[in-house]
Amino acid sequence: MAAPNIMGDRMPERVPERELEPEQTFGEQVNDAVDAVKEFLPIPADTKPVTDPYNHDVSNSMAEEPTLSHALAVDDHEEKGRAQLDHEEEDVVDLGWNEKKERIAAPLQLYHVKESPKAVPGNLDLNVTDEEEFSPDKLRAQIERLYTEVIINLISVVKHIARLRSWRETRRTAAFCAVYFVAWLFDFVVPLLSVTVITLLAYPPARGVLFPPAPIALVDASTGGVQKPKAGVLGSHGSATGAPENHKGEAVEQEASNFFNGITAIILTSATGKHPQGEGDETGENDRDGNVPDPTAVAIGAADAKDIAAGGKPSPGHDKTKKPVESAMWSKMRPLMKIVGDITDTWERFANALSPTPPFPQHIYRMRVASLIIPLLITSLFVTSYMFIKGVTFGVGFGFFGDPIITRGVKLLNREFPHWEKLLELRNTVLKGVPTNAQLTLTLLRIGEANKAPLPPPPRVGEAPPDRAVGVTDSELRATGADYPLNATEAELDEAMSHDPTTAHETAGDDIDAAKDPKHGKKGRKMINMIKATTKSAVKTAMGADKVRAKAGSSHAQHRLGAAPKPTPDLLSGPVDFQARYKGHKGHVYISTKATIPAVAFSTETTIEKIGSADREDLHPRWSIPVADLRELKKIGGYGWKYRMLVGWSLGREIADGIELTDRLGQTYKLTALPLRDELFNRLIAMGGQKWEAW
Numbered sequence: 224m225a226a227p228n229i230m231g232d233r234m235p236e237r238v239p240e241r242e243l244e245p246e247q248t249f250g251e252q253v254n255d256a257v258d259a260v261k262e263f264l265p266i267p268a269d270t271k272p273v274t275d276p277y278n279h280d281v282s283n284s285m286a287e288e289p290t291l292s293h294a295l296a297v298d299d300h301e302e303k304g305r306a307q308l309d310h311e312e313e314d315v316v317d318l319g320w321n322e323k324k325e326r327i328a329a330p331l332q333l334y335h336v337k338e339s340p341k342a343v344p345g346n347l348d349l350n351v352t353d354e355e356e357f358s359p360d361k362l363r364a365q366i367e368r369l370y371t372e373v374i375i376n377l378i379s380v381v382k383h384i385a386r387l388r389s390w391r392e393t394r395r396t397a398a399f400c401a402v403y404f405v406a407w408l409f410d411f412v413v414p415l416l417s418v419t420v421i422t423l424l425a426y427p428p429a430r431g432v433l434f435p436p437a438p439i440a441l442v443d444a445s446t447g448g449v450q451k452p453k454a455g456v457l458g459s460h461g462s463a464t465g466a467p468e469n470h471k472g473e474a475v476e477q478e479a480s481n482f483f484n485g486i487t488a489i490i491l492t493s494a495t496g497k498h499p500q501g502e503g504d505e506t507g508e509n510d511r512d513g514n515v516p517d518p519t520a521v522a523i524g525a526a527d528a529k530d531i532a533a534g535g536k537p538s539p540g541h542d543k544t545k546k547p548v549e550s551a552m553w554s555k556m557r558p559l560m561k562i563v564g565d566i567t568d569t570w571e572r573f574a575n576a577l578s579p580t581p582p583f584p585q586h587i588y589r590m591r592v593a594s595l596i597i598p599l600l601i602t603s604l605f606v607t608s609y610m611f612i613k614g615v616t617f618g619v620g621f622g623f624f625g626d627p628i629i630t631r632g633v634k635l636l637n638r639e640f641p642h643w644e645k646l647l648e649l650r651n652t653v654l655k656g657v658p659t660n661a662q663l664t665l666t667l668l669r670i671g672e673a674n675k676a677p678l679p680p681p682p683r684v685g686e687a688p689p690d691r692a693v694g695v696t697d698s699e700l701r702a703t704g705a706d707y708p709l710n711a712t713e714a715e716l717d718e719a720m721s722h723d724p725t726t727a728h729e730t731a732g733d734d735i736d737a738a739k740d741p742k743h744g745k746k747g748r749k750m751i752n753m754i755k756a757t758t759k760s761a762v763k764t765a766m767g768a769d770k771v772r773a774k775a776g777s778s779h780a781q782h783r784l785g786a787a788p789k790p791t792p793d794l795l796s797g798p799v800d801f802q803a804r805y806k807g808h809k810g811h812v813y814i815s816t817k818a819t820i821p822a823v824a825f826s827t828e829t830t831i832e833k834i835g836s837a838d839r840e841d842l843h844p845r846w847s848i849p850v851a852d853l854r855e856l857k858k859i860g861g862y863g864w865k866y867r868m869l870v871g872w873s874l875g876r877e878i879a880d881g882i883e884l885t886d887r888l889g890q891t892y893k894l895t896a897l898p899l900r901d902e903l904f905n906r907l908i909a910m911g912g913q914k915w916e917a918w
Contacts, residue, residue, distance in 0.1 A: 225649055263591055267651040271342035271643045279340040280914035283851040286671055289914050291346040291656055295582045296669035302581050306671040306678060315816060316676040332364050333661065335857045338887075339916040345650040348914040349662050351564060356918050357557040367479035372660075373570050374482075375439070377477060378463055382442040383434050389447030391710035395435075395703045410608070417600035424577065424593035435701050437709060440465030442717060449711040449719045455726035457692045457719070460699050464727075467688035538563075545808075572654040580663055582670065588657050595653065661917075673743045675816060677909075679796040680902045692720040759873040773807045779911035781807030785896030786861025787876045801903050803881075805845060806897040810892050814906060821850045821910055823884070825894065832843045848886050850911045855885035855905060861895055 232294075262268075273277055282289035285297055300307065301644040305318055335356060336349070344350060390396045431707045438460045440452035452458075458467025462474035576588035622629075634641050643740040647653065659667065700709045700716075708716070766787065772780035784807045800813035803825070810827035822842035859881045862870060871878055881895035882904055897903065908915055 263587060263594075265595065265652045265655070266592060267344075267646050268655045269344070269348045270646060272344050273640075273645050276341065276642070277343065280342060281338075281340050282914065284912040285669060285910070287912050289912055290343055290348050290391050292348060292658070292666040292669060293912060295666055296673045298582065300582050302308055304581075304667075304670070306667075306674050308676075308677040315799055316674075317716060317798060318671075318676055318679050320677075320679045332368065333858075333904070333908075333917055334358070334361060335855075335918040336915040337855045337918055338853070338913045340914075343914050343916075344645065344648065345655045345657075347650075347656065347658055347662050349659075349665050349917055350650070351362055351561075351568070354918070355557070355561060355563075355564075357560055362556060362563075363483055365481050365560050365567065367476075368567045369563050370474050370479040370482045372567050372574070373613060375461070375463060375478075376570070376574075379439050380445075382437075382439060382444050382447075385444050385447035386437070386442060386709070387447070391447055392706045393710070394706050413603035417596050417603060421593045421596045421600070424589050424596070427578070427589075432703055435703050435708070436698065437700050438465065439463055441700075441716075442709065445708075447503060447717055449709050451726050452720050453727065455724055456690055456722035457695075458690070460695070467690055467693075469686070469688045473688070543676065553731075565723060568659045569649060571659045572650065572657045575663060576654060576657045579871045582666070583658065583663070584656075588654070591651060593630070640700060665909060665915075668905055672906070672909045677906055679798070680899065689723075690722045692722065695720075700738070709752065725813045755873055762870050762873050778806070781855075782881065782893060782895045783861050784857075785809070785882075786879055787870050787874060788879055788896065788898070797899055797902055798906065801897060801899050803894045805892070805894055807895075810845070812897070812903065814910075815847075821851075823850055823907060824848070825892070840882050844893060848884060850890070850907065851913075852886045852888075853907060853911065853913065854884075854887045856907055857885075858904060859883050859885040859893065859895075 234696075274310075277286075280289065282293075288297065289293040307314075313660040333349075337352075339348065386392060387396055387399060402415065403412070406412050419433075424434070438452075440454070440459075440463060441449060441457055443450035452465025454464040454466040456467060457465045459465060460516060461472070462468075462478055463473070464478060465472040465570050466477065468474040468477075498859060506704055573592075575583070576592055579585050579588060650657075668678055697715050700708050769780040773784050781804075785804050798814075800811045803810060804814045805812075805825045805827075808827055810825055811824045812823065813890050815822050815824065824842075824847035826842040826844045861880050870876070877898075879896045879898045880900050881897050882892070882900050884892045884907075894903075
C-alpha cells in the first residue's frame, strides 16, 4: 500500500515565530553549506558500519537522537499533526484508542526486533538483518507486501500504457506521438526521455498532467477504456478489483491476502490431482477419530493418495527424491523471502523519495534522484547510436570473457576494504535517508511517543462494507486538456461504477468455473460439519486439560491459558494498560511515563479501570523494566501454528497471542493472552532510544 500517513487529519495551527538566533560566523555558514552538499550528494552518510563494524554506540533515550528517525521525532516541525498539538505534558493523550473507526495506517509487519549497538546504514534503524529468521507466516507477509506495493503499481503502469496506446484520449496521445517522432527524426529520443524523467521526478504536478489519474479497477488493460470493476462496483480507488472498503487501504490488503490464498489453493488442488470435468458425485464416509488433525498432513496425504490412485508408490522407501527435494525447497525459502523483502523495500524507498511524507524532507530526495539523470542527458547529446552499440557490445564481451580480471579485482577489494559492497547499496547512496514504509511508520509512532500522544491502533470494523460506489473527484479521475476522462461519457462512467452482483463471479470459461468450484453438496457439507464438531470437542478437551496442567505448574500450559478468549466488548484498549497474562495469571501490562525513565510493568491488580491510573504506587507490579533497558522484543504465539488454525476454525474465535521481552541483562519475560499485542509492541519499540534491527 502507499506510504502511510498516521499523523491523523492535520489541524493547521499558527506556529509562533521563533526568537532570532545569533548570526552565524562565516565558518559556521561554510560548514552548514558543506553539510547540505554532502546530504544532497549520493554518497554514504556514514561509513562506520563498514570501516568500524565493532564500534558500539548505545543510546538510552530518544533525546540523544541516535538516528534520523529519532531526531525527526523530537524536532519542532512547522507542519504539525494531531499528536503534536499542545497538551498537558504529564498526561498521556488518547487520540482515539477506543474509537471503532480511525483512518490511520496498518501496524508494523514485524515479528522480532533486537537492539543494534552499531551504526546503522542510511542513518535509519529498523533495517532487516542478513540473518533474518524464516517462518511461513513471514513469507506470506512479504508476498502480501509485494502485492500491495509492487504489483498494484505495476498494474497501474500497464493500464496507463493501455490508455496512451488506445488513442481514446486523442489529444494526449497525439501530443505524445508528435513529440516522440520529432525527437526520433532529429536523433533526440534519449535526451527527450531523459528530460521527461527529470521533469516527472523534480516537478510532481507534471505527473498528473502527463499521466492523468483514474481508478485502477475502472480501466480496461486491453482497450484502455472503461470497464466494470471485477468486484461489480467501484467501491475503492486504489485496488485492482474496486471492492468496497470500510477504511482506506482495506480493499488492497484483502486483495493481497486473497492473492496468496489463491496461489496456495491452486497449488493444493494441483497437488491432489483435481479434475472436476470428468468426476462423478462425491462419495465417502467420515472415518476420523477424535484426535485433532494436522492440516498439512491432510494436504500431503491427499497428494500421496492421488499418486497411489495413478499406480505410483509415494512411500519414502520407493521415492528417493522426496526428502532431498523437500529439504532443498525449504532451504531456498529463506533467501526467497529475503529477495522479496529487498525488492519491496527498495520500491517503497523510491516511492517515499518521489512522494515524501512529513516529517521527512519534501524535496531533497527526489532532486537527488533527478540529478543522477543529468549526466545521462548530457552524454546523450554527444554519444551517437554507433558509439552506444560499440560500448554495450564491449561490456557484454568483457563481462563474458573477463572473469579472471573481475575475480582478481573483487578479491583485491575484499582484502583491502572488507564489505565495500555495503557502501554501494541504494539505501546508503541514492536513497540514503529515505525510509521504507516500516521506517516511516516507526518515525511517526516516535513522534506520538515524544509528545506523549501515542498513535491509536488500526481500524477494527466488523461489519461488511456496503456495496455502493464511492465518489470520484478530480484528484482520482481526470483527463489532460479538453479530453473526457477515459473518453467516456458521464452515463458510461456511472454505469461502470454502479453495483452489479454478477460481475464478481465471472471467469474466463467453463473449465475455470469447474476447477474453481469446490462442488460441496449436502454430503460434503455434512462431512465438514462433522469434522468441525469433532475438532471443536477435541479442542475444548485440550483447553480444559491445559487449565489442570497450568495449576500443576506446567509452563507450556500456562502460556496457552486465555489464548482463545471469548469475545468481550469491554476490553481495555490502551494506550496505557493492556490486558494480559504472566505465567498464566490474569493481569495488566502497563506503561508508566511519569517517572524520569519510562517503564513497562505487569500487575495482577484488578483496579486499573481508566487511562492514567497505571501511575499509582499501590499497584505492586510483579516486575518492571525500564524501556531504555529493552534489548529484544519478539512476538510469540499462544498456540503452535497448526493448532492455532484448528482453534480459530472450530471455535470461531480470534487468537490472542503474546510477546516476549528481553532486557540488557538477558532476563526474559513472556506475556501471553494479549489481545492488543501489536499495539503494545509498537509502543515499546517507539519509546526508547534503541536502534532496532528486524529479525
